Amino acid sequence: MTKITYEKPVISKITAGIPSKFGLPTRQKFIPDIDGIPVEMIMEEYGSPVFVLSEKTMRNTFAQAKQAFETRYPKVQFAWSYKTNYLDAVCSIFHDQGAWAEVVSAFEFQKALSLGVNGSNILFNGPEKSEEDLKLAIEHNACIHIDHFDELYLLIKVTRELDKKARVAIRINLDAGIYPIWDRFGFNYENGEAWNAINRIMLAEKLDLIGLHTHIGTYIMSANAYAVAASKLANLYMATHRKFDYWLKYIDLGGGFASKNTLKGAYMPGTETCPSFDEYAEAISNALISSEIPHENLPVLFLETGRALIDDAGYLLTTVLANKRSTTGRRTMVIDAGVNLLFTSFWYNLGVYPTRQLSSHLEESTIYGPLCMNIDVIRDAINFPQVKTGEKLVIERVGAYNMTQWMQFITFRPNVVMIDLERKMHIVRKKENLDTLTSLEQNPKR
């Protein structure tokens, strides 16, 4: 006699008056494979946890972004934001598709050079540039985006000493009608500081002012904020022309497009609420084209899009270690991937899914990482089916910032695997081992 399939006993309290959020379908989504390769197989080969990157998704996303802008504006240039994910394999794919490099430290600058990026195709942002860093940038003819007056005067001094010209732009902060205003970076538009900086630079013999830059923030859900920013930069662009009879070359609107992740506390999922590339492109292009700038003098539009280009391409595969009940009866689950690997879990309600159809009965659960630390919570509240230990799970949309902001803590950082267009798997960053870590240490003899 064949036996009946067992299903774990479940009792769930009925809470009247609280409808399930968004009336979401009770059908549980599951992710059996990535680009056609079964999740099980990837984990057998490369262990658990393991980050997986899809080259196909990266290329498709980039192509969508590019098309959205290029069909609306004549001159567009993306610069890959290194800090978002500076694994060589990732940067190489974006460079291969024509992106320049956007870097914020000497380390990132050198990484871009080592990948064969021409120095003149590097935008050097950020408040941290030492005298040595500035020299490096000048030697390579990079575009230096000046953050503050101290940097501007240091740069004047360095160019005099080297007797070399530097190509520069200024970072501008402005009120784009959104909160918070990132006014800690760059020169302010509204109080005239940015205009003063432009005037000072135009007087400096060895500084070639070629662009205006702003980065209004990250995960900006309002396309209109970009239109406001673009118009303000267009005003400065025209003012510079009127006063100095000189056309700047570019306007750089930075990054900040929202990825489809869902912010903590958001009522609707990010897939429903985030503007598309088309909406951002429409807002920005309209603002520039309808500004006072004559068509033949329109600047090149630079974009330093980070998270929106890579988040979707990254997955973290993980294994269930334990199921528990808290003292309040709440279901909790421990998985083998913690917040040390998922910096973005502090921001987002990351999507966690099984690899196969499990029981249709979902129970509100908390998902903990494996760290022996109270803060290690991947999801405080997620409707999840019952799973046994050893069950494989997929965390999606983790391509941005996790593989750069991760922390080596308590255990090794795992393999990062990339699936190429021919569905071949490659390790693009090896799992750490004891040697990786101890090789940097020195233990004084006593």
Place this chain on the structure above:
Amino acid sequence: MKITEDIKISDNGFVFNSRTGDSFNLNPFALELMKNIEAEKSFDQIKAEVMEKYDIDDLSFEKDFYEFCALLKHHQIVLQDNPLDFK
């Protein structure tokens, strides 16, 4: 383990606790276990029947059963002995 008198269980898995006013849903297997608990069968007896009928090993079932019992206590559906009695 005894289900309290305040509990009403319907055949479609709806549970009502008239003392606390709480109501609950049971999945089919949980309902079957409740019926067995109501009938005051012992754990060993229940386990034997379950193993006979379902595709499950004894340890997995034991783990699930006691987790389920802990929830029944938590929701005051079965009587809770003094947990510090260490009987």
